[in-house]
Amino acid sequence: xxxxxxxxxxxxxxxxxxxxxxxxxxxxxxxxxxxxxxxxxxxxxxxxxxxxxxxxxxxxxxxxxxxxxxxxxxxxxxxxxxxxxxxxxxxxxxxxxxxxxxxxxxxxxxxxxxxxxxxxxxxxxxxxxxxxxxxxxxxxxxxxxxxxxxxxxxxxxxxxxxxxxxxxxxxxxxxxxxxxxxxxxxxxxxxxxxxxxxxxxxxxxxxxxxxxxxxxxxxxxxxxxxxxxxxxxxxxxxxxxxxxxxxxxxxxxxxxxxxxxxxxxxxxxxxxxxxxxxxxxxxxxxxxxxxx
Numbered sequence: 595x596x597x598x599x600x601x602x603x604x605x606x607x608x609x610x611x612x613x614x615x616x617x618x619x620x621x622x623x624x625x626x627x628x629x630x631x632x633x634x635x636x637x638x639x640x641x642x643x644x645x646x647x648x649x650x651x652x653x654x655x656x657x658x659x660x661x662x663x664x665x666x667x668x669x670x671x672x673x674x675x676x677x678x679x680x681x682x683x684x685x686x687x688x689x690x691x692x693x694x695x696x697x698x699x700x701x702x703x704x705x706x707x708x709x710x711x712x713x714x715x716x717x718x719x720x721x722x723x724x725x726x727x728x729x730x731x732x733x734x735x736x737x738x739x740x741x742x743x744x745x746x747x748x749x750x751x752x753x754x755x756x757x758x759x760x761x762x763x764x765x766x767x768x769x770x771x772x773x774x775x776x777x778x779x780x781x782x783x784x785x786x787x788x789x790x791x792x793x794x795x796x797x798x799x800x801x802x803x804x805x806x807x808x809x810x811x812x813x814x815x816x817x818x819x820x821x822x823x824x825x826x827x828x829x830x831x832x833x834x835x836x837x838x839x840x841x842x843x844x845x846x847x848x849x850x851x852x853x854x855x856x857x858x859x860x861x862x863x864x865x866x867x868x869x870x871x872x873x874x875x876x877x878x879x880x881x882x883x884x885x886x
Contacts, residue, residue, distance in 0.1 A: 612687065613690070613692060615690050615691070615692060615693075615694035615695070615696060615731065616687045616690050616694075618694075618696040618697055619683075619686070619687075619690060619694070619696035619699075619727070619731045620683060621696075622696045622697060622699055622704065623683065623704050623707075623708065623727075625701075626701050626704035626705050626708065627704075627705065627708050675712035675713070676712070678711060678712055678713075678714055678715065678720070679708055679711050679712050681720055682711045682714070682720050682723045682724050682727065683724075683727065684724075685720060685721055685724035686723075686724035686725070686727040686728040686731075687728070688728075689724065689725055689728030689729070689732075690728045690731050690732065691732050693732070694728075694731040694732045695731070695732075695734055696731040696734075698734040699730055699731065699734045700734070700735075702739070703730065703737075703739060703742075706739050706742055706743075707723075707726070707727065707730075707742055710723070710742055710743075710745070710746040711723050713746070714746075716749070716750050718750045718753065719748065719749070719750055719753060722745065722748070722753055722856065723745070725856040726742070726745065726856060729855055729856055736852065736855060737852050737855075738848070738849065738852060740849055741849045741852045741853060744798050744799055744800065744849055744853075745853070747798065748798075752794065752798070755791045755794055755795065756795060756800065756850075756853060756857055757857045757858055757859060758787060758791060759772070759787060759791060759792065759795055759801070760853075760854050760857040760859040761786075761787075761859040761860055761861065761862050761865075762774060762786075762787055762862065762865065763846070763854060763859065764819060764820060764821035764822075764866075764869070765818075765819070765820045765821070766817070766819050766841065767810065767813060767814070767817050767818065767819075768818065770846070770851060770854055771841055771846070772801060772841075772842060772844040772845060772846050773841060773842050773869060774787065774792065774842045774843060774844040775840075775842045775843065775872055776843075777789050777792065777803070777805065777843055777844075782864065782865075782868055783868075786862050786865070792844060795850070799847060799849055800846065800847055800849055800850035800853065801844050801845065801846050801847060801850050802844070802845045802846075802847060803843060803844055804843055804845070805843055806843075807840050807841075807842060807843050808840070808841050808842060808843070808844075808845045809838055809839065809840050809841065810838070810839055810841055811837075811838045812837065812838075813830075813837040813838070813839055814837075815829055815830050815837050816828055816829040816879075816881070817829075817837070817839065819869075821861065821865065821866045821869075822860075822861035822866075824866050824882070825882070825883040826866075826870060826880055826881060826882045826883055827880070827881045827883060828873060828878055828879070828880055829878070829879035829880075829881070830878070830879070831877050831878065831879065839878065840876075870882065
């Protein structure tokens with residue numbers, strides 16, 4: 595009796611127990627991968643037939659043995675890669691919410707995602723990729739292909755460093771903003787966020803460094819500011835007409851902002867006070883909000 599063809603390239607056991615969004619995500623990813631594999635499989639089959647003709651014509655036992663070893667190696671490699679992909683998909687499912695819309699994920703994005711994930715051996719990095727997949731299912735368009743390409747170059751240490759940097763990203767004027775005023779000059783900052791970490795993140799294209807500093811102009815007065823549940827208002831000095839405020843020497847790129855969504859930062863003791871003291875020394879009026 596011929597062996598049945600699996601209905602999905604992503605085999606995670608009985609899909610009946612999964613939520614509808616999770617099942618749709620697996621079906622969508624399987625469909626995307628099938629679309630890529632079929633042309634490749636046709637070409638490979640044609641090459642194999644041509645090689646077989648050569649073997650039969652030449653009666654070359656060495657060529658046949660080489661072909662068998664190559665086929666065995668490919669089988670082992672593809673089996674390992676498939677296992678990595680399925681491990682990431684399995685880890686992503688708990689993060690897929692009931693309002694997820696996997697059907698809206700771009701086909702090319704899924705192909706790119708799968709290609710990268712098959713090369714990710716570390717368990718820690720598989721967790722990062724799992725959160726990326728779930729985040730894209732929950733809100734299609736959240737992560738660009740460029741962000742996937744950057745993440746594919748990450749090791750576990752790089753992911754830890756990005757999370758470390760993201761701990762210094764409060765909500766400023768309604769959006770996440772890196773606030774690093776001293777690069778390797780402040781004892782507090784150097785102890786908690788070494789300059790080499792910032793340099794590595796810039797090399798990945800996740801942030802931009804400018805020693806002159808970045809500024810936000812025509813800000814509302816006061817500017818709302820929050821950091822892990824603590825809030826303050828930053829007000830312009832009475833001598834200024836337009837409120838212009840320096841936001842440090844580091845600015846996050848679009849790709850950094852996308853990774854922020856899954857970085858899992860934690861508050862750094864003393865950082866909130868550090869920011870307030872810095873602004874006060876610059877003559878900025880800062881008021882901590884304690885009744886919210």
